[in-house]
Amino acid sequence: MTLLAVDNLTVTYPSRQGPQSVVRNVSFTLGRERLGIVGESGSGKSQTGRAILGLTPLPGRATADRLEFDGIDLRAASPRDWRALRGARMSMVMQDPKFSLNPVMTIGRQLAEAARRVASGRADARDRAVAMLEAVQIRDPARVMAAYPHELSGGMGQRAMIAMMLITEPDLLIADEPTSALDVTVQIEVLRILDDLVTQRGMGLIFISHDLRLVSSFCDRVLVMYAGRVVEELRAADLAQAQHPYTRGLMGCLPRIDADQRPLPTLQRDEAWAR
Amino acid sequence: MTDTASGEGRHGALPALLWKIIKIFASVALTFLGLLLVTFLIGRVVPVDPVLAVVGDRASQSVYDRVFIELGLDKPLYEQFWIYLQKILSGDLGTSFLTKKPIVEDIARVFPATLELATVAIIIGTAFGIPLGVLAAVRQGKLSDQIVRVVGLIGYSAPIFWLGLLGLLIFYARLHWVAGPGRIDISYEYAITPRTGLMLWDSAMQGQWDAFRNALSHIILPAALLGYYSLAYISRMTRSFMLAELAQEYIITARVKGVAEWRIIWVHALRNAAVPLVTVIALSYAGLLEGSVLTETVFAWPGLGQYLTNSLQNADMNAVLGGTLVIGAIFVGLNLLSDLLYTLLDPRVRRR
Numbered sequence: 207m208t209l210l211a212v213d214n215l216t217v218t219y220p221s222r223q224g225p226q227s228v229v230r231n232v233s234f235t236l237g238r239e240r241l242g243i244v245g246e247s248g249s250g251k252s253q254t255g256r257a258i259l260g261l262t263p264l265p266g267r268a269t270a271d272r273l274e275f276d277g278i279d280l281r282a283a284s285p286r287d288w289r290a291l292r293g294a295r296m297s298m299v300m301q302d303p304k305f306s307l308n309p310v311m312t313i314g315r316q317l318a319e320a321a322r323r324v325a326s327g328r329a330d331a332r333d334r335a336v337a338m339l340e341a342v343q344i345r346d347p348a349r350v351m352a353a354y355p356h357e358l359s360g361g362m363g364q365r366a367m368i369a370m371m372l373i374t375e376p377d378l379l380i381a382d383e384p385t386s387a388l389d390v391t392v393q394i395e396v397l398r399i400l401d402d403l404v405t406q407r408g409m410g411l412i413f414i415s416h417d418l419r420l421v422s423s424f425c426d427r428v429l430v431m432y433a434g435r436v437v438e439e440l441r442a443a444d445l446a447q448a449q450h451p452y453t454r455g456l457m458g459c460l461p462r463i464d465a466d467q468r469p470l471p472t473l474q475r476d477e478a479w480a481r
Numbered sequence: 482m483t484d485t486a487s488g489e490g491r492h493g494a495l496p497a498l499l500w501k502i503i504k505i506f507a508s509v510a511l512t513f514l515g516l517l518l519v520t521f522l523i524g525r526v527v528p529v530d531p532v533l534a535v536v537g538d539r540a541s542q543s544v545y546d547r548v549f550i551e552l553g554l555d556k557p558l559y560e561q562f563w564i565y566l567q568k569i570l571s572g573d574l575g576t577s578f579l580t581k582k583p584i585v586e587d588i589a590r591v592f593p594a595t596l597e598l599a600t601v602a603i604i605i606g607t608a609f610g611i612p613l614g615v616l617a618a619v620r621q622g623k624l625s626d627q628i629v630r631v632v633g634l635i636g637y638s639a640p641i642f643w644l645g646l647l648g649l650l651i652f653y654a655r656l657h658w659v660a661g662p663g664r665i666d667i668s669y670e671y672a673i674t675p676r677t678g679l680m681l682w683d684s685a686m687q688g689q690w691d692a693f694r695n696a697l698s699h700i701i702l703p704a705a706l707l708g709y710y711s712l713a714y715i716s717r718m719t720r721s722f723m724l725a726e727l728a729q730e731y732i733i734t735a736r737v738k739g740v741a742e743w744r745i746i747w748v749h750a751l752r753n754a755a756v757p758l759v760t761v762i763a764l765s766y767a768g769l770l771e772g773s774v775l776t777e778t779v780f781a782w783p784g785l786g787q788y789l790t791n792s793l794q795n796a797d798m799n800a801v802l803g804g805t806l807v808i809g810a811i812f813v814g815l816n817l818l819s820d821l822l823y824t825l826l827d828p829r830v831r832r833r
Contacts, residue, residue: 256733259737261733261736261737285742288739289739289741290739291739292736292737292738292739293737293738293739293740294739297737297738298737300730300733300734302730305729305730305731306730306731306733306734307731307734308731308734308735308749308752308753309731309753309827309828309829310752310753310756310826310827310828311749311752319735319738319740320738320739323738323739354828354829356828356829357828367734370734370738371737371738
């Protein structure tokens with residue numbers, strides 16, 4: 207079953223040299239599965255995620271031949287439609303809880319704001335918030351509810367963020383580098399929590415990362431983006447059989463613990479890939 | 482992280498709080514001492530001979546010498562400062578040569594007029610300035626943004642006495658919407674007993690509603706003008722603080738959560754922008770409390786600005802220094818207040 211269908215998505219920003227496209231003709235479909243999008247900085251992976259949520263910052267513009275979420279044409283969605291969809295049916299976990307949480311609001315209030323979409327009242331919203339914090343394995347939800355974002359560690363903050371985004375049980379979650387700002391040890395924990403919740407709830411997940419190895423172990427399918435284009439789409443298990451020289455180049459640059467690769471190869475780029 | 486912090490708070494809550502209060506008082510005392518030193522030194526370096534101011538320029542040399550010693554001017558400077566300090570701390574700012582009354586009494590008489598005007602003005606400036614600034618930020622680059630900017634620019638650059646005269650001409654002389662110069666009509670002046678010296682407050686407290694209405698119609702025009710002036714500044718700062726906040730990641734989070742746009746603007750962004758805004762408003766208020774000479778002159782408002790200008794023109798140094806000290810103290814006080822509000826509004830600075 208198709209949850210999300212994207213056809214020829216293009217995101218364009220005006221610039222002095224004329225319009226610049228940061229995402230170019232990206233097409234893919236997503237069921238209730240995990241899709242990884244990998245690419246280097248500026249490859250357009252985050253812009254793709256934001257365009258799906260209708261959050262392309264002005265003066266940018268996102269256009270597509272088809273942008274459908276569960277049969278709803280997102281291109282024709284009014285601001286009211288978007289508000290009804292966002293949070294409730296599709297949401298996004300961002301990179302760094304230090305910036306993505308409101309610094310002057312307690313976690314509890316920020317959670318309740320999301321919970322109110324589905325809760326019957328204030329008390330119910332609070333109960334749901336506590337339950338959700340427990341679901342992301344926060345042991346003392348009462349304290350975290352009363353805490354301000356700066357009082358939490360990065361891992362705790364990101365769990366709170368995940369709780370906030372999943373509290374309405376959306377059908378689609380976009381995770382934009384959800385663990386890049388965290389310590390390596392914490393990364394694994396947060397990923398496991400995300401993994402469990404996504405599996406339990408049967409959501410569609412778009413996992414955006416620059417970490418090829420992480421994506422291939424975590425996702426069912428992988429899109430490799432370069433300069434705003436999808437250069438290769440393949441099953442995560444088949445990553446070793448990648449055809450595109452960029453993907454192969456990326457793979458070649460990964461250091462291996464059992465092989466002495468000196469010097470580590472650098473990534474070779476070809477102008478033609480960007481065209 | 483927070484475990485240890487709250488644990489600390491539980492064991493050492495009182496000493497920590499006490500320590501904080503001591504620190505605040507120490508810094509205020511130090512600032513005030515510096516302020517006193519400055520006013521003292523100004524009094525010594527201005528080319529106004531304090532002896533001549535007392536004895537007049539026809540006194541004989543022997544009288545001059547006697548007063549010179551009486552005023553303690555023969556003593557070393559640090560000793561003079563010490564005497565000055567003792568006098569100030571006992572509430573003695575000296576006597577005005579002009580009104581022949583203690584400066585403290587004079588200031589107590591003129592300051593409420595300025596306080597009342599400044600307070601009404603800052604309320605007007607904030608109540609209109611913040612919404613206009615928010616509007617301009619939300620509609621950045623659109624027509625309403627341009628209008629707010631032009632309105633602000635006029636408030637900032639038009640001479641206030643000119644606007645004042647124009648306002649008097651239109652709203653008082655032609656339309657009779659407001660009362661003219663002065664704080665209150667003479668017929669009401671003795672109907673209310675001055676307690677605080679704030680006309681609006683005193684008349685309301687004594688149930689003199691006619692007098693209250695009259696005082697209000699006197700204050701509204703000068704207060705609106707001064708308020709317009711601070712509105713210009715407050716709306717501009719609000720706009721830029723709001724633009725900075727609206728570009729933050731947590732705004733995207735709120736959008737992703739499906740939070741209504743008005744809530745994103747007025748709750749999420751403004752609540753964060755309010756933190757630096759507190760300082761802006763406090764400093765505007767402090768500026769207004771100095772007394773605005775031009776406005777007070779145009780509206781025959783017997784406030785601090787008028788008093789100080791008058792004193793300055795008559796070389797009444799005691800009055801000028803006393804007034805400077807009061808203004809300095811207001812600045813220190815308002816800075817302290819905005820620091821305290823800062824801590825209240827921003828949870829991140831509470832622990833520091």
